[in-house]
Amino acid sequence: MKSADSLLGYAATDDLAFQGLKPPGRGYFKTLKVLAFVLLAVLSIWVFQILTGLGVTGLTHPVGWGVYIINFVFWVGIAHSGTLISAILHLVRSKWRDAVCRPAEAMTVFAVLTAGLFPLIDLGRLWVFYYLLPYPSERQLWPNFDSPLVWDACAVLTYLTVSVIFFYVGMIPDLASARDRFEDSMGPDHPRTRLYRALSLGWAGAGSQWRHYDRGYLYFAALATPLVVSVHSVVSWDFAVSLLPGWHSTLFAPYFVAGAIHSGLAMVLTLTIPMRRLLGLKPIITDNHLEAVAKTMLVTTVIVAYAYLIEPYIAWYSGNRFEQQFAWWRMTGWMAPTYWMLTVLNVLVPLSFFFRRVRRNVPALFTISILVNIGMWLERYFIVVGSTSHDFMPHNWAPYHISLVEISISLGAFCFFFFWFLLFARLLPTVATSELKELLAEQQEHRHQLPIPVQRHCRIARSRSGILGIFSQPDALLDGVRRFNGSPFNRVEVFSPVKIGEVDRILGLPHGPVRYWTLTGAVLGCLGGFALAIGTAQVNSLITGGKHPVSLIPYCVTAFEGAILLGTLANLAGLIVHARLGRRALPSAYDRRFSRDRFGLLVACNPGDYEAVKREMVEALAEEVHTLE
Secondary structure, eight states, X not given: OOOHHHHHHHHHHHHHHGXXXXXXXXXXXXXXXXXXXXXXXXXXXXXXXHHHOGGGSSOOSSOOSOHHHHHHHHHHHHTHHHHIIIIIHHHTTOSTHHHHHHHHHXXXXXXXXXXXXXXXXXHSOGGGGGGGSOOOOTTOOOOOTTSHHHHHHHHHHHHHHHHHHHHHHHHHHHHHHHHHHHHHHHOTTXXXXXXXXXXXXXXXXXXXXXXXXXXXXXXHHHHHHHHHHHHHHHHHHHHHTSOSTTTOOTTHHXXXXXXXXXXXHHHHHHHHHHHHHHTTOTTTSOHHHHHHHXXXXXXXXXXXXXXXXXXXXXXXXXXXXXXXXXXXXXXXXXXXXXXXXXXXXXXXXXXXXXXXHHHTOHHHHHHHHHHHHHHHHHHHHHHHHHHHHSOSOGGXXXXXXXXXXXXXXXXXXXXXXXXXXXXXXXXXXXXXXXXXXXXXXXHHHHHTOOOOOOXXXXXXXXXXOEEEEEESSHHHHHHHHHHHHSSSOOEEEEEOSSOOHHHHHHHTOOOOTHHHHHHHHHHHHHHHHHHHHHHHHHHHOOOBTTBOSOOHHHHHHHHHHHHHHHHHHHHHHHHHHHTTOSOSSOOTTOOGGGGTTOEEEEEOOOGGGHHHHHHHHHHTTOSEEEEEO
């Protein structure tokens, strides 16, 4: 697939990508006001539910889990495709992800925030939410780490933390570009400039920063990838570890993960298609990118179709009468319309993506994405309500009727999600411009690749004095680095809007030490997870049914989440330390054009060597040469 930035160039990509940061029109603010008004109305309904009790909902015997848990599972699933696009496709070096990864990451963060509300709403007694957390209680009532509900708390909190960090770190170079752009147009004291200056953490695009940033981002992706699988697997175990017909199945973990990615990819299309139209991003987010998302949905469609086919077969093959009658009831009972609708909305409709004409038809993509999201919500409804309303004993069988309170709060959740997404679309860079530019830089490196003389004793310039050369092309910058590589003036630093991998190879720089921070954090997190679970189990040391209170296999979930969480936090700390982030003052050699489309080479030297270095810069075809005192 031909990338958009290879057609546009660095400057044009910047100009298009930052159109969304222009002052919005009246329609935008009217939409925000409507969403805010609905949120306030829904908040009052939630307060009414808290004061009155859960009796105002449709929850009753035997259905104890209803719309709130359905929404929790649905929104956690929506969050998964953002990590898939950003983390997994980054690891496999998929190029089409660069144009759509930023809105997908934002969708992940806001979807997890939305999902996190529903366990609190379903709890009823909101003020005892801390019962879910592993805190030391003077009454020795510690949470049970054998329970999947406690695994949920660990998994979702870890996923939220990792998603926010991954989302924010990926934006740092683009925030620096926005900072420079607003400083040029609005001045250094404009509120937007101050905001982006604070969020960019002093990013200057220096080679010493890109070196650690690139490795750190890679480790973030490596940590987030297994987290995608683990989080929705843990959510599925809320049901699968029970004995209820329809829930007690080993199929649930892969089934839930595939369904989550399926619904998440559909939501990416639902959000991206109108966003690229309203913000003028069609030259960047092209029909090719939308087609790639549709092709990926074909994979998840096939997996979901396999799960739909295998479920009744498992019930029949098990020989369990309860499973068999439940499978038959789902196809013929009062939930039968929903059962057959799932196959239509989640399988037959997206299977139309096999036809290229459909994949290239933007209105069709948008319509199908909405239908799939409706189907995936109904699937969660079907799973959560079906087994509890039709369990082992016929006198427990009863339909579930959704109340107006539940409908109102569910609609409020969608308003909550879209409210935050609209704020993101106008306040933060909606396209990963640094990654789009990197594709062009890679193409130019391959076209101009020359044998690299490695000089192992080259050092990164930390001095504030020297000669600064400014280049318009990365290959000219690389030629300048090669010239100084074996010369006496080997204290150099480069500045660029993208990472140029050839620089590290020319200078013979090893991989940064951030990986040691990540490994240390992951090991400590794993050990800490086991220690927390084992210590909690031994508070009371109750032996039930001859079973030892310590169960190591269930504790692996807590240990895994601890490893991912502390590994991510340690990776972030190592990146901040070694990339020298968090400093308000930019280097004296920094030029605001370095975040847009210019490349800089700083050579630290004594005043007596200025002229010699300048001559080398001119021979390297530097467009501008400046002396820094």
